Every structure is written in C-alpha cells, then in structure tokens.
Amino acid sequence: MLELDHLAVAAETLDEGRESVEHALGVALQPGGQHVKFGTHNLLLGMEEGLYLEVIAVDPGAEALPYPRWFDLDRFEGRPRPRIWICRTDDLDGVVADHPEAGSPVALERGDLRWRMAVPESGVLPYDNSFPAVIQWEGSAHPAARLAPSGCALRRLVITHPEAAALQAALADRLEDERVVFEAGDAAMRYEIDTPHGLRVIE
Template identity: 50%
Template sequence: MMELDHIAVAGTDLAVAVACCEAALGVPMGPGGRHARYGTHNRLIGLAPRLYLEAIAIDPDAPPPPDARWFGLDDFSGPARLDKWICRVPDIDAAIAALPVAGRRVDLERDGLRWSMAVPEDGRLPFEGLFPALIQWHVPSPPGQSLPPSGLTLTCLTVAHPEAAALEALLAPHLQAPLVRFEPADSPRLSAEMTGPEGAIRL
C-alpha cells in the first residue's frame, strides 16, 4: 500500500528552489543534506499530517553520478516549481513488482537516514514525471515524523495530467492517500493547497 510521504519543489539551483518555497509558504525552510549517489542536495520543512516538503536541485560541488539523476533533474529547466510527489511503501521490492514502471531499487543513506527508492534507469518518472516516486524508509523516524512542526498543513495535492484517469486507475489498487486527487488537464502539473499561520497557501 502506497501512502503520501512528501512533495518536492525542484529548481535549477537549490537557492532558487528554496526561495520559491519560502515565498509561497511564508516560513523559512529547514536544513537538509547531500545525496552523494545522485549528486543532489536539498532542504526540508515539516508539514502536517506527518509529511514534509523538500526543495531539491543538482549539487554543483558534487561529482557527476554514474548514471541519470533521480527526479529527472538532468533534464529540469525553467522556474522552480512543485514537480514531484513521493509515496512510501512498506516493501519496495513488492511495490516494484506490482508497478515495474516505477524503476529499479536503489539503496541510499545520508546523515543517519537510510532508505530505498525506485528510480527509473533514465531518471525520468512515467506520465511526464507525475507518476509518484516510491520510497521505503529503513529508520524508525523518517523526516515526516522527525522534522519540527512548521505550522503548515497540506490539505490537498492535485495531480493534473492529460492522462489523469489512466494514472489514477493504475495507482488505485495500491494508493491510500486521501489528500491526493487527479484532474484532467492539457499539460502535466502538480499543485498543493495548504493552510498556515497566514491562512490559505497554494504552491
């Protein structure tokens, strides 16, 4: 069973991605870390209920990875934006067996965190990147539980795509995420609705 774990704002530069988040949220992002395996770095902020938001970009100080970067970051261009949603699963191998389009298992760690992700060989997730990335945590308290509260609550994540009905049907037997809804649209996009200290937020 897949549950919403976190959402990600991508940028061509981490400072730009962080600025995009902070301008929309009205609160500062927290620290993050580096992902040596894929040559990326991030910053995080906790969201209720037991979720988080990640700003992520290629790390210019890291050596190039041996293969394609995750989240399609090798091809990312344009302004920073909400670009990915990530679902946690209890068994990554079983999840990949059920949804092989998710990619291959890659085991990762940083700063005391350990997890496995499904990453396509070319780094590009299906449905123009709007198929959810799959993650299995191997720590008792993943970031969605351990990050300090920010006062922000995710109330709805909309996955808009020309083939939204096909994506929803593909995921329906596995997805348990009441905050996620699918919507037909001319072009693929993600949008998140939240509440915070200053009221309603849309990212």
C-alpha cells in the first residue's frame, strides 16, 4: 500500500520558497536540513494527520553532482510551486518491481533520519513528475513527529495531467486517499490547505 507522506514545494532558493509559502498559508516554516546525496536543502511545516510540507531548493553550497538531482530540480525555474508528492510504503522493493519507471531505491539520510526512496536516473518521475516519489522510512523516526503543530491540514491534493485517468489507474491498486484528486488538464499540482486563517491554496 501507499500512504501520503508529505508534499514538496520547489523553489529556486529557500528564501523565495519561504516567502511564497508563508505568505500563502500565513504560518511560519521551521528549519529542515541538507540532503548531501542530491545537493539540496529544505524548510518544513508540520501538518495534521502525520503529514508535513517541505520547501526544497538546490543548496548553493553543495558540490557539483555527476548525476541529476531528484525531483527534477536541475531543470526547475520560475516561481515557487508544488513540485512533487511523496508516498510512503513498507515495501519499496515491491512497488519498484511493479512500477520500475518510478526509479531505483537510493539510500538517503539527513541527520539521524534514514530512508530509501525510488529515484529515476534522470531525476524525472513518470507523467511529467506527477507520479509520486515513493519512500520507505528506516526505523521509527519521522520528520512530522518532530515538527511543532501549525494548525494546518491538507484538504485536497489536486493533480492535473493530460493522462490523469491513466495515472490514477496506475496507482489505484495501492493508493486509497480521498484527499488525492486527479483531473485532466495541463500538468500541474494544487495544494488546498486548511489553516488557522481559513482555506488557503498553493499552486
């Protein structure tokens, strides 16, 4: 099975991402950390029901990489916006066997957090990055449990794509979450989030 784990907003810089998300939601982001393997860093926001949101950007202090970054961040440009959704599983190898296009398992760490994630060699996930990144946490540590409550909760994750029906069908046997909605249209994502200030949208 797949369960929604967290949402990612990509930005050219963390400062731009922070300003955009904090303005949109009216709440403050919290410190994250660095991902040495892929030369990125992030900021985090704790959400209800064990979810969290991250703002992620290329770390300007990171060394040049001989391979593409995850989340297709090497090609990212423009305003901060929803980039990827991440689902957790207890059987990453099984998911990858069924969906080899999702990538190969890569061992990662940040501080004392350990996990494996399916990452395509190109850094580009199927369906123009609309297919979820799949993660398997190692041990019991999880970022959401360490984040201060923000009063925010996901109402809907809306994924639009010209092949939305095919994408939904590809995930139907593993993902059951009424908050995740697929709609036909140009490739894009929208996060509809209940906040202390009412419903806010990141798109």
